[in-house]
Amino acid sequence: MIDSAEGKNMLQGKTVAFYTLGCKLNFSETSTIGRSFKEMGFETVKMTEKADIYVINTCSVTDQADKKCRQAIKKVIKTNPNAFVAVIGCYAQLKPKEILEIPGVNLVLGANEKFNIHKYIDHLEKNGTGDLQPCEVESVKDFHSSYSMGDRTRCFLKIQDGCNYFCTYCTIPYARGRSRNNSIADTVKQAEKVAAEGAKEIILTGVNIGDFGKSTNETFLDLIKELEKVDGIERFRISSIEPNLLSNEIIDFVAQSKKFVNHFHIPLQAGSNKVLKLMKRRYDRELFAQRIEKIKSLLPDAFIGVDVIAGSRGESEEDFNDAYKFINELPISQLHVFPYSERQGTKALEIKESVPVEERKRRAKMFQILSEKKLRAFYQEHLNEKLEVLFEGFNDNGKMYGFTENYIKVEIPYNQNLGNQLAKVQLKNINDKGNVNAELINAAEFSFKPII
Ligand code: SF4
Structure with a gap:
């Protein structure tokens, strides 16, 4: 050693x-x-x-x-x-x-x-x-703070690790141990460090971030209230948060926040109550739909990404069709689709009915197509709007990219003064790559800035 x-x-x-x-x-x-x-x-x-x-x-x-x-x-x-x-x-x-x-x-x-x-x-x-x-996973108890800086624009800040949920298909609790976190005070210090290094956006990351506070007797809501006060960070995004933990209070807070953006990522995993039960998820689809409704009522322009697993054990054709219809009707922006995969040591293996692999792929493909349709419709809805974008500094053959608050991926000609800068653009059209071409509104402001 x-x-x-x-x-x-x-x-x-x-x-x-x-x-x-x-x-x-x-x-x-x-x-x-x-x-x-x-x-x-x-x-x-x-x-x-x-x-x-x-x-x-x-x-x-x-x-x-x-x-x-x-x-x-x-x-x-x-x-x-x-x-x-x-x-x-x-x-x-x-x-x-x-x-x-x-x-x-x-x-x-x-x-x-x-x-x-x-x-x-x-x-x-x-x-x-x-x-x-x-x-032994039972001995994994320490929390190690971590963050990734990437190109300095956006930072993934780890606020929580581990999970106590033991959903029947998932191995993460066996790989990462029980839910744990740093205190709010220490997490805020990490965010201040990130701000001092120049990042403008922080994405709160973890295994089950809504569970923040389990090991310190605090709450996720109190954490985000404190993070809002960190100087230098212009935007916070909440990454994947369990629907049962995304409380109305959290949605209310985001709706009035100046820094937490109107972007949610919520794992649904199955659109049928029967399969949700088999998965031992802690909500039913009615609760999920209520959360989406609440978000859209307060933040009609919010981007909502949803995880879904296709072809889980016990998912009959009828369950899938029912789930597809349910998801199709939700006002969401994108699906993250995973075909079900057997994991050694998980309870799901005790469920007898297994969906053939080819059928899992077919269902996943159907969700994928639905996702593309929904994303396009979401982008379409926002064309011509004037929105603020945080640009990344990377030069991709003369193009550069950035995201609006509500997660629309914007593409403009490369401008070295725009890297890690917030700038207002007008959204023009959806290009072949599926990004949105845009025009800088205050272009003159970015002509003479020192190169960063
Ligand atoms: S799916 Fe998510 S909530 Fe469920 S056990 Fe795995 S990490 Fe925990």
């Missing part, structure tokens, strides 16, 4: 590359681990470049995700046989031995140890067998 100054000196000038699979939470954690490598003297390089150590942060949300992780690990080892390869994340917690069996993997760390990775990298020597530091 590395703890001595001598050990740290040995790592000066070494290179590290990171690869992240899965959710925004993983991205925020990789960023935080990346900053600790920097403090040790490592230089971060791209995944495609030669590095002394590769850290792969994995996801295990579906079988497909596990497969992608194995492919990524093997690819790294094949192209860099002499590099030190460390694997962390949900797949590493759930199936550590499976990963260690891949020849060339040096280190597999469970959920407790991933933030201590620097202690295990020793002299970066590859040994034949690799090192496994697993942990």
Whole structure:
């Protein structure tokens, strides 16, 4: 283990590359681990470049995700046989031995140890067998603050980890442990740090963020009230929040907030009450519809993204058709569709009726088409409006992108003075890529700004 100054000196000038699979939470954690490598003297390089150590942060949300992780690990080892390869994340917690069996993997760390990775990298020597530091998920109790800065425009701030819900199809509680969080005071300090680094937008991220406060006797509502006061942050977005936890008080607060934007992401998962029950979700579809109605009554322009799983165990054709009709009638803006995937160790496997894989794909495709229709209709509704956009600094072949408060993806010709700036645009038309072309309203204001 590395703890001595001598050990740290040995790592000066070494290179590290990171690869992240899965959710925004993983991205925020990789960023935080990346900053600790920097403090040790490592230089971060791209995944495609030669590095002394590769850290792969994995996801295990579906079988497909596990497969992608194995492919990524093997690819790294094949192209860099002499590099030190460390694997962390949900797949590493759930199936550590499976990963260690891949020849060339040096280190597999469970959920407790991933933030201590620097202690295990020793002299970066590859040994034949690799090192496994697993942990029982019951012992995962610490909360590690994390945030990812990306291109400085938007920051994913981790406010909560773990979940106590144990929905029957989900492995996350087994991979990330019980629900926990930092105090409101410490979370606000993190947000202030992010503001000081120059980000203008924070996206609140976690596994079950509405559950914030479980371990500190506080509430999510109190947290967002305090975050609203953080200077320097112009926008906050609430990422995925369970419908039963998205209370009317939270919606009321967002509706009058100057910083929390009119964008919601709510996991429905099934549009039939029978399947919701089989999933052991904590609401029925009537409650879900009420939440949407409440949002739309106060914030008619709000963007509402909805997660849905197609072809879950026990979902008959009739259930699917009923769910499709229900979702079609909801005034939502986009669906995030996942075909159901069996996960080892989950209660859902006890449900006898299984939907054939091809049928799951067909149902997922139908939802996907519905989602495209809904997104287009949402964009269409807002054409010609004058809205504020936060632009990202990235130059994509002469184009740049940004989002309105209500999550419309806007495209304009690249202007180096606009990166990480809020600017008013008029929405013009939907282009081939599905983005909205727009015209800057106050173009002159951005002609002479210093390059940031
Ligand atoms: S709420 Fe359900 S689906 Fe979401 S992480 Fe918890 S157990 Fe998984």
